[in-house]
Amino acid sequence: MSCPENTPPVTVVGIGADGWAGLSGPARDALRAAEVVIGGGARQLGLLPRAEVAAERVAWPVPLRPAVPRLLAAHAGRRVAVLASGDPMFHGIGRALAEVLGPERLRVLPHPSSVAYACARLGWPVEDTATVTLVGRPLDTLTAALHDGRRLLVLSSGAATPGEVAALLRARGYGPSRLRVLEQLGHPDRERVLRGTAEEWPHPPGDPLNVVAVDCVRAPDAPRLGAVPGLPDTAYEHDGQLTKRHVRAATLAALAPAPGELLWDVGGGSGSIGVEWMRVHPACRAVTVERDPERAARIARNAAALGVPGLRVVRAAAPAGLAGLDTPDAVFVGGGLTAPGLLDACWAALRPGGRLVANTVTLESEALLADRYRRHGGELVRLAVAHAVPVGGFTGWRQAMPVTQWSVTKQETAG
Numbered sequence: 001m002s003c004p005e006n007t008p009p010v011t012v013v014g015i016g017a018d019g020w021a022g023l024s025g026p027a028r029d030a031l032r033a034a035e036v037v038i039g040g041g042a043r044q045l046g047l048l049p050r051a052e053v054a055a056e057r058v059a060w061p062v063p064l065r066p067a068v069p070r071l072l073a074a075h076a077g078r079r080v081a082v083l084a085s086g087d088p089m090f091h092g093i094g095r096a097l098a099e100v101l102g103p104e105r106l107r108v109l110p111h112p113s114s115v116a117y118a119c120a121r122l123g124w125p126v127e128d129t130a131t132v133t134l135v136g137r138p139l140d141t142l143t144a145a146l147h148d149g150r151r152l153l154v155l156s157s158g159a160a161t162p163g164e165v166a167a168l169l170r171a172r173g174y175g176p177s178r179l180r181v182l183e184q185l186g187h188p189d190r191e192r193v194l195r196g197t198a199e200e201w202p203h204p205p206g207d208p209l210n211v212v213a214v215d216c217v218r219a220p221d222a223p224r225l226g227a228v229p230g231l232p233d234t235a236y237e238h239d240g241q242l243t244k245r246h247v248r249a250a251t252l253a254a255l256a257p258a259p260g261e262l263l264w265d266v267g268g269g270s271g272s273i274g275v276e277w278m279r280v281h282p283a284c285r286a287v288t289v290e291r292d293p294e295r296a297a298r299i300a301r302n303a304a305a306l307g308v309p310g311l312r313v314v315r316a317a318a319p320a321g322l323a324g325l326d327t328p329d330a331v332f333v334g335g336g337l338t339a340p341g342l343l344d345a346c347w348a349a350l351r352p353g354g355r356l357v358a359n360t361v362t363l364e365s366e367a368l369l370a371d372r373y374r375r376h377g378g379e380l381v382r383l384a385v386a387h388a389v390p391v392g393g394f395t396g397w398r399q400a401m402p403v404t405q406w407s408v409t410k411q412e413t414a415g
Contacts, residue, residue, distance in 0.1 A: 009105050009106065009107055010072065010080045010081070010082060010097060010101060010105065010106055010107070011030040011034070011080070011081045011082070011106075011107045011108075011109065012081075012082045012084055012088045012093070012094050012097060012106060012107070012108045012109065013027045013030055013031060013081055013082070013083055013084065013088075013109050013111075014027075014084050014085070014086050014087055014088050014092075014108075014109060014110040014111030014113075015027075015044070015047055015083055015084070015085065015086075015111055016085075016086060016111045016112065016117075016185070016186040016187075017184045017185060017186045017187035017190070017191070017209060018186045018187055018188060019047035019048075020047060020048060020049055020052065021188075022111065022186060023111070024109065026109055027109045027111075028052070030081055030107070030109060031048060031052070031053045031055070031081050032052060032053060032054075033079060033081075034053070034055040034079050034080065034081035035055055035056065035075075035078040035079045035080070036055055036056045036057075036058060036075045036078050036079070036080045036081070037053060037055045037056070037057050037058070037080075037081045037082075037083060038058045038059075038060060038071065038075075038080065038081070038082045038083070039057070039058075039059060039060070039082070039083035040059070040060055040083065040084075040085065041059045041060070042059065044083050044085070045057045045059065045083065047083075048083075055081070058071070058075075060093075064093070064096075065096055068093075068096050068097065068100050069100050072097075072100065072101070082097065085114070086110070086111050086112060086113040086114050086116075087110040087111065087112070087113035087116075088108055088110060089108060089110065090113045090115065091131075091133045091135065091155060094106070094108055112186070114155065114182075114185050114211045115129070115131055115153055115155075115211070117182070117185035117186050117211075118153050118182050118185060118211045118213060119153070121182060121185070121193070122180070122182075122213055124151055124213075128151065129151050129152070129153055130145055130150060130151065130152050130153070131152070131153045131154075131155065132145050132152060132153070132154050132155070133154075133155040134154060134155060134156060134157045134161055134165075135155055135156075135157045136157070138304070138309040138310075139164050139165070139168055140168070140304040140305070140307060140309040141307060141308075141309060141310075142154060142165065142168055142307065143168070143172055143304075143305070143306060143307030144278075144279050144282075144306065144307025144308060145307070146169070146172055146174055146216055146218075146225075146307075147216060147218075147227065148216055148217065148218040148224070149216060149217075150216045151213070151214070151215060151216070152213070152214040152216060153211055153212070153213055153214075154211065154212040154213075154214060155211060156208070156210045156211060156212060158205075158208045159205035159206055159207065159208040159210070160205050161210070161212065162179065162181045162194070162201070162203065162205075162206070162210065162212050163201060163203075163204075163205060165179070165198070165212050165214070166179060166196075166198040166201035167198075169198035169214070170198050170199060172222070173218055173219045173221070173222020173223065174198060174216055174217065174218055174219065174222065175197070175198045175199035175219055176197060176198070176199060176217040176218075176219055177197065177198045177214055177215060177216050177217045178195075178196075178197055178214070178215040178217065179194075179195070179196055179197060179198055179201065179212060179213065179214055179215075180193055180194065180195050180212075180213040181193065181194040181195075181203070181206065181210050181211070181212050181213075182210060182211045182212075182213065183206055183207040183209060183210045184207055184209050184210075185209075185211065190207070192207075194206065223235060225306070227279075228249075229248060229249050229251075229252035229253070229276040229277075229279075229280070230245050230246065230248055230249030230252075230276075231245065231248075231272075231276060231306070232245060233245050235305075235306065236270050236271075236272055236275075236302050237270065237298055237301060237302055237305075238269070238270035238272075238298070238302075239270075239294075239295070239298070241269035241270055241295065241335070242269060242270045242272055243269065243270075243272050243273055243334055243359065244385070244400065246383075246385045247359065247383050247385065247403050247405075248272055248273065248276065250383055250405070251273060251332065251357055251359060251405065252273070252276055252277065252280075254355070254357045254379075254405065254407040255273075255277065255330045255332060255355055255357050255407075256330070256355060257277045257280045257281070257284050257330070258281075258284075258329075259281040259282075259283040259284060260281075260283045260284070260285075261284060261285070261329035261330060262285045262286070262287070262326055262327070262328050262329050262330075263277045263284070263285070263286040263287070263328060263329070263330045263331070263332065264286075264287055264289065264322070264325065264328040264330070264331045264332070264346070264349075265277070265286055265287065265288040265289070265332050265334070266289050266318045266322070266331065266332065266333045266334065266335070266336065266342070266346060267289070267290065267318065267333060267334045267335025267336045268288035268289060268290035268295065268296070268299050268313070268334070268335075269290070269295060269299075269334060269335060270295070270298060270299060270302055271288050271290075271298070271299030271300075271302045271303055271311065271313070272302070273332050273334060274286035274287070274288040274299070274303070274308075274311050275302055275303055275306050275308055275311060277330075278303075278308035278310065278311055279306065279307065279308055285310070285312075286308075286311050286312070287311075287312045287313075287314060287325055287326075287328075288311060288312070288313050288314065289314045289316060289318050289321045289322060289325075290313065290314070290315060291315065291316060291317040291318075291321070293315055296313050296315040299311070299313050300313050317336075317339070318336055318339060318342050318345070319339065319341050319342045319345035319346070322345055322346070322349060325349075327349060327350075327351050328349060328350060328351070328354060329351060329354050329355075330350075330354055330355045330356070330357070331346045331349070331350055331354070331355075331356045331357070332356075332357050332358070332359075333346060333356070333357070333358040333359075334358075334359055337358060337360055337365040337368055337369070338364055338365055338368065343358070343368060343372060347372075347376070347410070350410050351410070352410055352411065352412045353409065353410065353411075353412055354409070354410050355407065355408070355409050355410075356378075356406075356407070356408050356410070357405065357406070357407045357408075358372075358405070358406050358407075359403050359404070359405050360403070360404050361401045361402070361403055361404070365404075366404045369404055369406040372406060372408075373406055373408075376408050376410075377408060378406060378407055378408025378409065379406070379407050379408070380404070380405070380406050381404075381405050381407075382402050382403070382404050382405075383402065383403045383404075383405055384399065384400070384402040384403075385399075385400045386398060386399045386400065387400070
């Protein structure tokens with residue numbers, strides 16, 4: 001649903017815990033001139049003095065996002081102002097409004113964000129501080145951001161979030177991490193800071209308006225997970241169907257993920273390719289298609305444990321299970337290559353300029369890849385990895401099964 005073209009501009013006013021007193025002159029003027037003010041419930045709308053703002057006050061319903069077009073359409077033709085917490089364009093309502101109305105029909109008057117306030121209080125440079133929001137997102141999202149020595153700001157979804165963050169840090173081997181919870185940032189009287197470590201977090205749930213600052217410290221016995229593809233095989237729960245570490249790193253290099261792109265991981269196995277595609281950047285998306293129910297469940301567990309709970313798992317056989325999926329930017333086929341029509345369906349679905357990578361260890365599937373290489377070009381390589389193992393009192397090489405990999409970019413069609 002979209003709003004009518006004649007909808008007048010909507011003013012979005014960022015407001016902080018300091019309320020009316022913290023607003024700029026233009027922000028106050030916009031609220032005074034509004035006929036309708038839409039905000040996040042009685043608490044936020046209550047920050048506006050009745051003597052200054054005479055507009056009708058409307059609270060956003062829950063869930064908020066689907067209600068945006070309907071609510072704006074209901075007040076079409078009136079001067080509408082929307083209240084937002086802090087900076088409306090930073091994990092705020094401004095994004096949804098821009099998508100519905102178009103940026104040109106918005107006037108945004110930002111307030112300092114909670115991140116700006118938190119970094120000011122902590123003395124942390126904003127550009128060196130990572131931010132993870134847990135507002136409307138799974139707690140496991142935080143896992144992918146955990147690296148020893150990193151500074152994180154976690155945008156809380158409520159009073160319980162600090163305790164949940166502490167529990168996750170303990171579970172992921174970051175119990176020694178230092179936590180500070182900054183509540184009611186910017187409020188002249190109610191701002192406070194709670195301190196502790198994840199291992200011994202002593203505080204009960206406090207104010208729901210809080211930001212959690214984390215100085216990440218990895219416990220000595222916790223596994224180290226790097227920021228590039230090629231995580232240790234031990235990071236995954238699997239039944240043997242796992243693209244091994246060195247081949248996985250080469251496969252991700254050929255797939256070449258970029259922010260915002262969508263991957264199809266066909267024949268997911270343990271989900272390692274989809275998981276590591278999504279770990280490259282928070283905007284990367286992936287769909288794993290896996291017919292075996294136990295493996296599909298295992299993929300979901302691996303995705304949550306490694307910080308990408310948004311990995312979509314489709315439990316179906318390919319190519320039938322590919323029907324209706326969004327057009328991919330890249331496709332990886334790690335299993336089922338001999339299924340009739342699978343490679344052709346993946347190739348047909350791939351957008352021009354997209355990449356396809358397929359791995360195999362069998363002669364039958366290798367013949368298929370050689371045929372596609374002749375037809376479509378690309379690169380056909382054989383990856384061989386050997387590991388040093390004890391041989392009596394000495395050391396020798398144990399060769400893993402070689403993997404044949406075909407990678408290709410679909411050419412743009414002539415217009």
